[in-house]
Amino acid sequence: MRLLLPAFALALALLLPDPSRAGAWTLPPGDGLAIFTLTHSRADRFFDGAGGLTSGADFAKTEASLYLEYGLAEGLTLLAQSTLAAKQVDGPVPDERAGLDYSELGLRLRLGRWNDYVFSAQASGRAPGASAPASPAEIGSTDPEVDLRLLAGRGFALGASSGYVDLQLAYRLRLDDPPNEIRLDATFGWRPRPRWLALAQVFGTFADGSASGVFTDARFAKLQLSAAYELTERWTVQAGAFATPWGRDAAQENGVFASVWTAF
Numbered sequence: 726m727r728l729l730l731p732a733f734a735l736a737l738a739l740l741l742p743d744p745s746r747a748g749a750w751t752l753p754p755g756d757g758l759a760i761f762t763l764t765h766s767r768a769d770r771f772f773d774g775a776g777g778l779t780s781g782a783d784f785a786k787t788e789a790s791l792y793l794e795y796g797l798a799e800g801l802t803l804l805a806q807s808t809l810a811a812k813q814v815d816g817p818v819p820d821e822r823a824g825l826d827y828s829e830l831g832l833r834l835r836l837g838r839w840n841d842y843v844f845s846a847q848a849s850g851r852a853p854g855a856s857a858p859a860s861p862a863e864i865g866s867t868d869p870e871v872d873l874r875l876l877a878g879r880g881f882a883l884g885a886s887s888g889y890v891d892l893q894l895a896y897r898l899r900l901d902d903p904p905n906e907i908r909l910d911a912t913f914g915w916r917p918r919p920r921w922l923a924l925a926q927v928f929g930t931f932a933d934g935s936a937s938g939v940f941t942d943a944r945f946a947k948l949q950l951s952a953a954y955e956l957t958e959r960w961t962v963q964a965g966a967f968a969t970p971w972g973r974d975a976a977q978e979n980g981v982f983a984s985v986w987t988a989f
Contacts (some may be wrong), residue, residue, distance in 0.1 A: 748891030748912060749845045749878030751835045752796035757989040760792040766980025772945065772972035782816025782861075784976065788826065800835035804849065812862040822862040825854030831872070845876040858902070868901035874908070888915040904943070905933040922953040924965070932974075945972030953986070961986040 752758065769783040790808040797803050810826035831849020838844070851870040855863040874895030881888055895908040909929040916922050925948075932943040951965020963984040969977045 748889075748893070749835075749843045749876035751800050751802040751833055751845065752794055754796045754798050757793065757795040758986065759989065760984055760986045762788070762790045762792070762982055762984040764788040764790070764980055764982040766967075766978050768969075768976035768978040770977045772975050772977060774942070774974055776971070776973050778977060781976075782814055782818075784815075785813045786980075787811045797832075802833045803831075804833060804847075805830050808854075810854075814861045816861075818861050820861040822855065822857075822860060826866065827851045827853055827870070829872075833876070841881065842877060842879045845878075847874045847876060848872070865903050868899060868903065870900065871898040872896075873898070883915065886915065886917050888913065890914075907931045907933060920955040922955075922961075924949070924951045924953065926950075930975075943972075943974040945969055945975035947978070951982075953984075959988050 765785075765787045767783070767785045769781065770778045771781045773779050788808055788810045790806060792806040793804065795803045805828075807828040808826040809824065811823040812821060814820040829849050829851045831847060833845050833847040836844045836846055849872045851872060853867050853869065855867045857863050858867045872895055874893050876891065876893045878889060878891040881890075889912075891910075891912040891914075893908070893910040895906075895910070897906040897908060899905055908931075909927075911927045913925045914922055915924075928947040928949065930943075930945055947967050947969050949965060949967035951963055953961050953963035955961045963986065964982070966979075966981045968979045969975070
């Protein structure tokens with residue numbers, strides 16, 4: 726079991742929220758958005774229970790994901806995502822896996838507007854593609870999940886440019902051994918020029934300590950920076966990097982990603 730614990734810590738850190746989701750805003754009826762993302766990340770050090778860094782097995786993960794949003798009605802947006810992942814563990818118990826990872830389906834409902842703010846609620850179900858919980862490459866990603874979240878967003882002018890802030894509070898129900906999670910996500914977007922969007926994001930995950938089992942106090946924060954460029958009215962490209970500067974009982978994961986967005 727001791728050899729599997731770093732793998733479980735990595736699995737807790739790898740569930741990164743999609744960086745390009747529209748946040749608290751909903752799409753107009755009949756409008757859609759598709760985002761294809763390639764991500765590569767690695768972790769070879771882990772935060773212990775006191776927050777100190779220790780060495781461990783070398784993990785690498787490459788993902789290809791497709792995320793979709795579609796406006797069903799005024800104030801109601803359908804969202805869906807599916808991911809293919811290749812994971813490799815190099816350590817005392819080497820392992821690898823390639824195939825379908827989590828798939829997600831949900832709805833975002835706009836609750837209301839107040840001045841320049843928009844408030845929404847979102848619920849989604851997540852179905853795993855992995856099915857071998859004893860495999861180091863699959864630990865923490867073999868059970869269904871339910872993600873419930875509240876969202877708040879605000880757009881603003883910043884001199885001749887514009888920007889927005891999006892805040893999300895979520896509770897993720899993990900329906901078997903892994904502990905449930907509280908998630909706090911914050912995004913600051915800034916358009917210095919009409920075609921450019923700069924994004925600074927923080928994703929915080931805190932395991933629900935009331936659960937039984939290992940890593941009930943796992944917690945970490947990821948910092949992600951990226952830039953997107955609007956090629957045309959329909960097509961946008963994005964590239965960025967992320968790191969894990971702080972954590973406890975979790976992997977110190979670092980990675981890069983690139984995305985293509987298209988509106989339809």
